[in-house]
Amino acid sequence: MRSSLSQTSAHQPSSNAPLIDRYKRLATWLLFIFVLIACSIRTEVTPYQLVVGLPQMGSLLQEMFPPDWSYLPTIWGPMLETIQIAIMGTTIGGLLAIPVALLCAYNLTPNRWISIPMRMILNLVRTIPDLLFAAVFVAIFGIGPFAGMLALVFFSFGIIAKLTFEAIEAIDPGPLEAMTAVGANRIQLIIFGVMPQALPYFVSYFLYTFEVNVRAASVLGLVGAGGIGLLLDRALGLFRYDRASIIILLTLAIVLMIDYGSAVIRRKLL
Amino acid sequence: MKLDTDTLQRPISSRIRFWVIAALMIAIYYWAIQGMQFEGLQKTAGSVSKSILTGFLHPDWSFVYIPEGEDLLRGLLDTLVISILGTVVAAVTCIPFAFWASSNMSRQWAVSGSGKVVLSIIRVFPEIIVAILFIKAVGPGSFAGVLALGIHSIGMLAKLYAETIENIDPGPEEALLACGANRLQVLRYAVLPQVIPQFLSYSIYRFEINIRSATTLGLVGAGGIGTPLIFALQVRNWNRVGIILLGIILLIILTDLVSGWLRKRII
Amino acid sequence: MITFENVSKTYPNGTAGLRNVNLTIHEGELVVIVGSSGAGKSTLLRSINRLNDISAGEIKVNGKSVTRATSSELRRIRRDIGMIFQSFNLVKRSTVLRNVLSGRVGYHSTFKTMFGLFPKEDVELSLHALERVNIREKAYIRSDQLSGGQQQRVSIARALAQEARIILADEPVASLDPLTTRQVMDDLKRINQEMNITTIINLHFIDLAREYATRIIGLRAGEVVFDGTPAEATDQVFAEIYGRPILQDELLGVGGVS
Numbered sequence: 001m002r003s004s005l006s007q008t009s010a011h012q013p014s015s016n017a018p019l020i021d022r023y024k025r026l027a028t029w030l031l032f033i034f035v036l037i038a039c040s041i042r043t044e045v046t047p048y049q050l051v052v053g054l055p056q057m058g059s060l061l062q063e064m065f066p067p068d069w070s071y072l073p074t075i076w077g078p079m080l081e082t083i084q085i086a087i088m089g090t091t092i093g094g095l096l097a098i099p100v101a102l103l104c105a106y107n108l109t110p111n112r113w114i115s116i117p118m119r120m121i122l123n124l125v126r127t128i129p130d131l132l133f134a135a136v137f138v139a140i141f142g143i144g145p146f147a148g149m150l151a152l153v154f155f156s157f158g159i160i161a162k163l164t165f166e167a168i169e170a171i172d173p174g175p176l177e178a179m180t181a182v183g184a185n186r187i188q189l190i191i192f193g194v195m196p197q198a199l200p201y202f203v204s205y206f207l208y209t210f211e212v213n214v215r216a217a218s219v220l221g222l223v224g225a226g227g228i229g230l231l232l233d234r235a236l237g238l239f240r241y242d243r244a245s246i247i248i249l250l251t252l253a254i255v256l257m258i259d260y261g262s263a264v265i266r267r268k269l270l
Numbered sequence: 271m272k273l274d275t276d277t278l279q280r281p282i283s284s285r286i287r288f289w290v291i292a293a294l295m296i297a298i299y300y301w302a303i304q305g306m307q308f309e310g311l312q313k314t315a316g317s318v319s320k321s322i323l324t325g326f327l328h329p330d331w332s333f334v335y336i337p338e339g340e341d342l343l344r345g346l347l348d349t350l351v352i353s354i355l356g357t358v359v360a361a362v363t364c365i366p367f368a369f370w371a372s373s374n375m376s377r378q379w380a381v382s383g384s385g386k387v388v389l390s391i392i393r394v395f396p397e398i399i400v401a402i403l404f405i406k407a408v409g410p411g412s413f414a415g416v417l418a419l420g421i422h423s424i425g426m427l428a429k430l431y432a433e434t435i436e437n438i439d440p441g442p443e444e445a446l447l448a449c450g451a452n453r454l455q456v457l458r459y460a461v462l463p464q465v466i467p468q469f470l471s472y473s474i475y476r477f478e479i480n481i482r483s484a485t486t487l488g489l490v491g492a493g494g495i496g497t498p499l500i501f502a503l504q505v506r507n508w509n510r511v512g513i514i515l516l517g518i519i520l521l522i523i524l525t526d527l528v529s530g531w532l533r534k535r536i537i
Numbered sequence: 538m539i540t541f542e543n544v545s546k547t548y549p550n551g552t553a554g555l556r557n558v559n560l561t562i563h564e565g566e567l568v569v570i571v572g573s574s575g576a577g578k579s580t581l582l583r584s585i586n587r588l589n590d591i592s593a594g595e596i597k598v599n600g601k602s603v604t605r606a607t608s609s610e611l612r613r614i615r616r617d618i619g620m621i622f623q624s625f626n627l628v629k630r631s632t633v634l635r636n637v638l639s640g641r642v643g644y645h646s647t648f649k650t651m652f653g654l655f656p657k658e659d660v661e662l663s664l665h666a667l668e669r670v671n672i673r674e675k676a677y678i679r680s681d682q683l684s685g686g687q688q689q690r691v692s693i694a695r696a697l698a699q700e701a702r703i704i705l706a707d708e709p710v711a712s713l714d715p716l717t718t719r720q721v722m723d724d725l726k727r728i729n730q731e732m733n734i735t736t737i738i739n740l741h742f743i744d745l746a747r748e749y750a751t752r753i754i755g756l757r758a759g760e761v762v763f764d765g766t767p768a769e770a771t772d773q774v775f776a777e778i779y780g781r782p783i784l785q786d787e788l789l790g791v792g793g794v795s
Contacts, residue, residue, distance in 0.1 A: 130486075439626075458653075
């Protein structure tokens with residue numbers, strides 16, 4: 001097996017490449033570890049704290065059980081309000097998303113002077129998390145579901161418009177050409193050429209966003225934007241962990257149910 | 271003749287279904303609108319909106335850097351650091367969960383099934399709630415934020431990791447077995463090399479999500495830029511709110527660019 | 538030496554993979570196993586290193602029972618048996634050298650191998666193995682950048698680096714074109730002769746079997762129906778093994794060219 005050593009030397013130069021590779025990899029690792037250490041110094045997050053902190057977590061969980069079932073009737077109303085917020089937010093956001101999605105799609109709006117700024121606005125809207133929107137709107141419109149709804153309007157608008165314009169760009173161009181050939185104007189083109197193809201996707205994204213929004217709406221109350229989160233905030237402020245746990249449990253149950261229902265409808269659509 | 275009219279009209283059952291769904295939708299929306307209290311908005315909204323607009327147009331630049339601390343840059347740095355640490359914690363701790371939940375790593379179906387259930391339970395907990403629980407446990411600050419992101423991200427990351435593991439080529443595994451490798455060696459030489467790049471890519475993607483979440487964690491007291499933001503909002507200091515939002519938008523755009531570039535390099 | 542004693546294999550769904558197989562394969566032989574698909578060729582080959590368990594009988598490799606080996610004994614036996622697969626089974630994202638080195642893991646402690654630490658001799662051994670199959674210069678290239686024939690040579694090198702005394706090749710050329718097929722078969726033959734490594738190959742090309750084998754074993758429905766030299770394996774014998782006349786696609790057809 002070790003008979004033909006003489007040949008190996010001829011290939012020596014090629015083994016320089018792996019050496020450089022190795023240094024590169026080592027450097028990457030060192031950089032990564034350095035960043036991690038810097039991060040943990042900055043936030044004073046150390047494995048030691050983790051070990052100390054976790055038992056406290058355990059005692060908190062202990063206080064959460066058993067949940068305060070008698071509190072259930074009180075939280076039904078706010079829970080329903082949460083769903084109302086999600087429905088209204090998703091719907092208005094979805095409706096606003098339609099014209100913007102049409103304007104963003106290159107195949108419907110070939111004029112880049114319109115479509116590119118539209119996309120930039122969309123990207124900008126999507127950088128802001130829903131809770132930030134909610135915090136700002138609460139400050140403007142006061143505590144209550146309206147601020148929460150507005151936050152979700154912006155949030156859903158960003159998601160739905162992005163997903164929908166990507167779906168529109170992927171549609172079959174054949175029907176569009178056919179419509180143009182029979183002399184349709186832009187509105188007719190959209191109604192007869194685009195709508196039938198893009199609608200199932202739009203509805204599917206709408207429902208998906210609704211699922212996300214129900215989760216979001218359940219925490220919006222933490223910053224005062226209505227829904228069940230207000231009660232959760234109050235329960236936590238009063239150290240009533242048994243109440244907090246029943247709120248969390250109910251929210252999880254509702255979220256799971258809505259996820260399931262919406263997943264069933266979405267599967268039927270696509 | 272009768273046949274013709276029958277086929278022209280939509281079948282009665284489908285028309286009924288249409289109207290039932292329409293009625294249901296109207297009822298749902300009627301109910302949903304009831305929940306929004308539109309009254310009482312007009313009084314303040316106009317003047318407040320105006321002051322907000324002027325605030326956003328004249329951001330408080332002096333807040334960007336204050337030598338004594340608690341400024342925009344430090345807030346953003348904390349947010350960035352919280353999301354980096356949270357992502358790393360999740361990316362590492364989710365590995366055992368991923369192997370637990372992937373169906374090709376265990377013979378019993380029940381093992382991977384139970385793993386998948388655990389992961390979806392973790393996923394339905396919004397991270398802000400996890401954050402509040404950790405604040406109660408370990409006190410307010412960045413640490414709670416890191417833990418919240420770390421725990422919450424496990425749900426999604428482990429699911430994506432598990433799918434990656436399920437999709438690997440089983441060939442190398444067999445080849446390693448045939449060489450006389452033990453289980454750990456098979457893992458190290460046949461499984462990990464196939465999945466690590468994908469793992470990294472998903473972790474970076476999760477980092478993009480986490481940095482958005484991290485900006486909001488401060489709203490409930492879990493550190494980062496959200497804390498000065500909620501203070502500024504409470505005292506209606508719109509110039510400061512303006513500069514903070516600007517900073518957040520810039521930070522997110524920048525990290526998206528960097529992580530997009532990283533992800534492209536890995537695959 | 539590999540011995541099969543009354544080996545049978547029944548799959549959980551009831552189909553018989555092997556029926557009462559008795560064989561003795563001596564050191565240095567180049568055995569080609571032929572048979573139509575589903576005849577049990579793979580089952581036979583893969584039962585030698587127990588990638589498949591057998592239901593009855595016993596298989597011994599150099600006197601040690603594979604069938605009754607504990608898991609650590611089995612790993613020890615497998616270390617001495619190289620295996621080559623139809624689909625190469627390389628980690629495509631890893632470099633060629635890393636793939637070859639992975640053949641060495643059986644020699645080292647788990648702890649050491651977890652950190653990817655291989656002694657210098659192992660690296661040299663692997664490079665020599667690559668040299669033997671003429672792809673030494675590809676050592677640091679990612680495996681997925683090689684052609685199919687080159688990838689198969691990498692997996693031969695992996696078996697060599699393993700310092701295997703036996704090589705099992707399960708349809709090693711089924712996914713290669715005729716020309717690279719020949720190169721890979723030449724490599725296997727050369728290694729078999731120069732290093733006296735017992736080699737067992739599953740093939741479905743009849744002419745290749747006749748050309749390269751020192752011994753041909755015919756399987757039909759899990760039973761050994763022929764066992765003899767290539768000279769004895771006439772077209773008629775093959776027709777019996779397959780239970781029908783030979784088809785054109787069972788001949789590689791480039792035999793006369795090189």
